[in-house]
Amino acid sequence: MTLKRQVNIIITGTPGTGKSSHAQLLIEQDSGLKLVDVNELAKANNLYAGFDKERNSQIVDDEKLLDFLEDDLEKGNNIIDWHCCDVFPERLIDLVIVLRSDNTILYDRLKARDYEGKKIEENIDAEIMEVILNDARESFDEEIIVPLESNKIEEVQSNVDRILDWIKQWRERNPEGIQNVTLDSSSDSDSD
Numbered sequence: 001m002t003l004k005r006q007v008n009i010i011i012t013g014t015p016g017t018g019k020s021s022h023a024q025l026l027i028e029q030d031s032g033l034k035l036v037d038v039n040e041l042a043k044a045n046n047l048y049a050g051f052d053k054e055r056n057s058q059i060v061d062d063e064k065l066l067d068f069l070e071d072d073l074e075k076g077n078n079i080i081d082w083h084c085c086d087v088f089p090e091r092l093i094d095l096v097i098v099l100r101s102d103n104t105i106l107y108d109r110l111k112a113r114d115y116e117g118k119k120i121e122e123n124i125d126a127e128i129m130e131v132i133l134n135d136a137r138e139s140f141d142e143e144i145i146v147p148l149e150s151n152k153i154e155e156v157q158s159n160v161d162r163i164l165d166w167i168k169q170w171r172e173r174n175p176e177g178i179q180n181v182t183l184d185s186s187s188d189s190d191s192d
């Protein structure tokens with residue numbers, strides 16, 4: 001494993017809240033960052049565990065995904081764009097952005113994508129119930145979870161500015177990066 005790593009950030013939220021829009025802008029505005037679009041990655045590398053007939057969608061295999069990403073996450077400078085956040089180990093994540101959108105706004109965005117009624121309803125319910133925010137809270141320290149509103153188009157750039165500012169401060173605090181830790185052996189920190 002690499003001895004030290006740079007920052008890793010998850011951008012999560014209910015489908016349609018603006019994860020890709022934010023992640024895209026972030027990597028455009030900081031050339032050191034790399035986009036990890038989990039849906040694309042899973043598709044390109046067949047990281048699936050099966051098919052969900054009811055939702056008509058592939059099921060990503062968490063273990064295959066982590067195996068695939070672990071080396072990159074141990075290097076850092078990744079922006080992870082996915083609606084799940086609880087599969088990533090706490091030790092590899094520094095900030096979890098949870099995008100939130102008002103129901104009527106989210107409804108219009110999903111409708112514009114021609115999502116069928118049931119799928120729209122399921123996603124709106126998930127947003128109302130704060131499912132993804134709660135998932136984040138179950139997996140990560142509250143201190144690293146930052147919910148951000150994503151209703152208006154101007155908010156995309158202002159949110160990105162906040163995240164870039166946070167990254168700048170993280171890099172100033174950790175000019176050499178931070179120590180990678182292994183769960184199985186602390187003596188491993190001597191190896192590269």
Ligand SMILES: Nc1ncnc2c1ncn2[C@@H]1O[C@H](COP(=O)(O)OP(=O)(O)OP(=O)(O)O)[C@@H](O)[C@H]1O
Binds near residue numbers: 020
């Ligand atoms: N803050 C915002 N204000 C206005 N429109 C937005 C905002 N964020 C995203 N959008 C628009 O909403 C739509 C969905 O955005 P986007 O694809 O970024 O969401 P997503 O969370 O990545 O969705 P998915 O999980 O399905 O990939 C796009 O048309 C995008 O332009």
